[in-house]
Amino acid sequence: xxxxxxxxxxxxxxxxxxxxxxxxxxxxxxxxxxxxxxxxxxxxxxxxxxxxxxxxxxxxxxxxxxxxxxxxxxxxxxxxxxxxxxxxxxxxxxxxxxxxxxxxxxxxxxxxxxxxxxxxxxxxxxxxxxxxxxxxxxxxxxxxxxxxxxxxxxxxxxxxxxxxxxxxxxxxxxxxxxxxxxxxxxxxxxxxxxxxxxxxxxxxxxxxxxxxxxxxxxxxxxxxxxxxxxxxxxxxxxxxxxxxxxxxxxxxxxxxxxxxxxxxxxxxxxxxxxxxxxxxxxxxxxxxxxxxxxxxxxxxxxxxxxxxxxxxxxxxxxxxxxxxxxxxxxxxxxxxxxxxxxxxxx
Amino acid sequence: xxxxxxxxxxxxxxxxxxxxxxxxxxxxxxxxxxxxxxxxxxxxxxxxxxxxxxxxxxxxxxxxxxxxxxxxxxxxxxxxxxxxxxxxxxxxxxxxxxxxxxxxxxxxxxxxxxxxxxxxxxxxxxxxxxxxxxxxxxxxxxxxxxxxxxxxxxxxxxxxxxxxxxxxxxxxxxxxxxxxxxxxxxxxxxxxxxxxxxxxxxxxxxxxxxxxxxxxxxxxxxxxxxxxxxxxxxxxxxxxxxxxxxxxxxxxxxxxxxxxxxxxxxxxxxxxxxxxxxxxxxxx
Numbered sequence: 001x002x003x004x005x006x007x008x009x010x011x012x013x014x015x016x017x018x019x020x021x022x023x024x025x026x027x028x029x030x031x032x033x034x035x036x037x038x039x040x041x042x043x044x045x046x047x048x049x050x051x052x053x054x055x056x057x058x059x060x061x062x063x064x065x066x067x068x069x070x071x072x073x074x075x076x077x078x079x080x081x082x083x084x085x086x087x088x089x090x091x092x093x094x095x096x097x098x099x100x101x102x103x104x105x106x107x108x109x110x111x112x113x114x115x116x117x118x119x120x121x122x123x124x125x126x127x128x129x130x131x132x133x134x135x136x137x138x139x140x141x142x143x144x145x146x147x148x149x150x151x152x153x154x155x156x157x158x159x160x161x162x163x164x165x166x167x168x169x170x171x172x173x174x175x176x177x178x179x180x181x182x183x184x185x186x187x188x189x190x191x192x193x194x195x196x197x198x199x200x201x202x203x204x205x206x207x208x209x210x211x212x213x214x215x216x217x218x219x220x221x222x223x224x225x226x227x228x229x230x231x232x233x234x235x236x237x238x239x240x241x242x243x244x245x246x247x248x249x250x251x252x253x254x255x256x257x258x259x260x261x262x263x264x265x266x267x268x269x270x271x272x273x274x275x276x277x278x279x280x281x282x283x284x285x286x287x288x289x290x291x292x293x294x295x296x297x298x299x300x301x302x303x304x305x306x307x308x309x310x311x312x313x314x315x316x317x318x319x320x321x322x323x324x325x326x327x328x329x330x331x332x333x334x335x336x337x338x339x340x341x342x343x344x345x346x
Numbered sequence: 347x348x349x350x351x352x353x354x355x356x357x358x359x360x361x362x363x364x365x366x367x368x369x370x371x372x373x374x375x376x377x378x379x380x381x382x383x384x385x386x387x388x389x390x391x392x393x394x395x396x397x398x399x400x401x402x403x404x405x406x407x408x409x410x411x412x413x414x415x416x417x418x419x420x421x422x423x424x425x426x427x428x429x430x431x432x433x434x435x436x437x438x439x440x441x442x443x444x445x446x447x448x449x450x451x452x453x454x455x456x457x458x459x460x461x462x463x464x465x466x467x468x469x470x471x472x473x474x475x476x477x478x479x480x481x482x483x484x485x486x487x488x489x490x491x492x493x494x495x496x497x498x499x500x501x502x503x504x505x506x507x508x509x510x511x512x513x514x515x516x517x518x519x520x521x522x523x524x525x526x527x528x529x530x531x532x533x534x535x536x537x538x539x540x541x542x543x544x545x546x547x548x549x550x551x552x553x554x555x556x557x558x559x560x561x562x563x564x565x566x567x568x569x570x571x572x573x574x575x576x577x578x579x580x581x582x583x584x585x586x587x588x589x590x591x592x593x594x595x596x597x598x599x600x601x602x603x604x605x606x607x608x609x610x611x612x613x614x615x616x617x618x619x620x621x622x623x624x625x626x627x628x629x630x
Contacts, residue, residue, distance in 0.1 A: 074531050
């Protein structure tokens with residue numbers, strides 16, 4: 001999946017801008033540790049339109065999963081959430097739990113990395129899907145079961161009627177991820193959050209699951225927030241990508257733009273650390289160092305210690321995120337002045 | 347899109363069930379337990395003699411054709427009394443189990459689901475309960491409420507709460523950390539649904555093992571208290587009470603103590619065997 005192949009660009013932002021589905025503004029998540037507040041994620045803003053696929057990219061510890069859980073309003077009680085998360089223009093932050101329970105599953109859905117572990121081992125997969133349908137749609141047991149088999153068929157599970165009666169341990173990992181997808185689609189949500197949906201799968205199965213997700217997106221017209229650290233996946237399926245580093249958005253741009261003209265050194269580093277058979281046969285770039293732990297997050301540029309282009313100004317004060325090109329936002333004071341084509345090749 | 351032939355949710359024997367049925371000792375224990383239960387239940391509709399009818403002419407006799415298991419100190423038929431006592435033991439252990447389960451599992455679920463201060467408070471209370479000396483506590487409760495089977499079983503039920511609390515709490519915490527609980531949340535499941543649909547079914551296996559074990563503890567507890575005269579009150583028969591009657595007659599006749607002791611030992615052994623093979627079948 002390393003090589004970048006682009007599907008034909010869907011008409012996302014040239015004629016009529018589709019309505020904004022998810023609008024996240026100034027999101028900040030903090031936890032208390034040793035009597036001080038530590039922010040895991042701050043100043044995160046982005047939107048997802050109906051029918052659009054947005055990739056959320058970053059290394060481990062960059063805040064991707066925290067961001068997605070914040071959108072779902074599923075953070076642990078100990079976490080303090082501020083900012084705004086709007087779905088269809090309605091604020092989710094601070095909504096009563098009951099209302100959120102109703103929204104989750106019916107308007108917002110999520111699939112996870114470890115599909116098999118996301119299924120209850122003591123029930124058949126079919127009963128778990130129809131449970132979700134019955135809960136949100138209030139249909140009869142028989143109707144829910146019929147719909148379940150239909151959905152399993154939709155996610156191309158062969159012999160869906162029989163598979164529905166099997167337990168998670170009887171299915172393969174890819175099969176379990178399809179079941180999760182079927183469950184997520186059961187109530188025709190508007191927004192699907194996929195948290196590393198293919199990371200735990202074989203490369204051959206990855207592609208199938210990805211194309212299935214894309215198909216489902218077309219069929220249901222849903223907004224897709226795809227969390228991944230695989231830039232190949234981003235290049236293949238996303239319209240736009242948001243790059244996160246140490247709890248902040250460092251760059252956000254349409255995918256073509258991001259790959260052709262990265263403006264943040266981190267983005268460039270990520271791209272160069274991906275095998276590219278055309279340009280560099282033997283050289284793979286690496287970004288020295290690791291993401292700092294959350295307690296060490298600073299106000300200034302958090303990437304500076306690992307950045308080959310660091311200037312004294314980088315660590316002097318807060319760096320705002322700025323729009324440097326249409327739809328292209330970067331959080332770097334040297335954005336636009338750097339030639340990043342050879343960044344991080346030691 | 348083709349809809350495959352109508353299929354229904356699967357209702358079958360789980361793997362654990364299959365494993366249990368393949369275990370001869372477990373099945374034998376279950377059958378034996380069934381026989382003991384039937385033996386006791388039969389006393390509700392029929393006993394050879396009135397279990398409380400005294401007949402001083404037939405005082406203290408060994409087995410005979412008229413009295414298969416002999417008679418006791420006041421000439422009561424031991425077989426009839428044993429049947430009644432078996433029912434008493436069944437009823438008593440069920441009562442204690444219900445108290446222990448409602449208390450232990452219910453509170454354990456609360457603690458394991460909510461964690462935080464709720465968990466801390468409940469765990470501390472549980473630790474206090476565990477630190478009480480069991481027999482003294484039982485005697486204390488009976489002292490406060492008066493000696494009766496019901497009060498004895500309340501005491502034993504309360505004493506059994508901690509083991510269920512601990513087991514439920516820790517297994518609940520384990521399940522709550524599973525991805526499928528998070529997945530359920532993301533699909534809009536509320537607290538009740540998560541506990542009922544995801545937590546409880548996944549903690550049932552270790553609980554069944556514990557129930558079978560706790561039942562034997564409850565039976566021994568009831569027998570001990572009845573032996574001391576703090577449980578079942580005469581003339582109602584109980585295993586502990588009958589053992590005591592036999593104990594007092596030991597110098598006169600060695601037989602009377604045997605039937606209640608044997609059935610007590612056999613039942614406890616059966617329950618232990620059963621909990622062993624339940625544990626094996628459940629894989630923990």
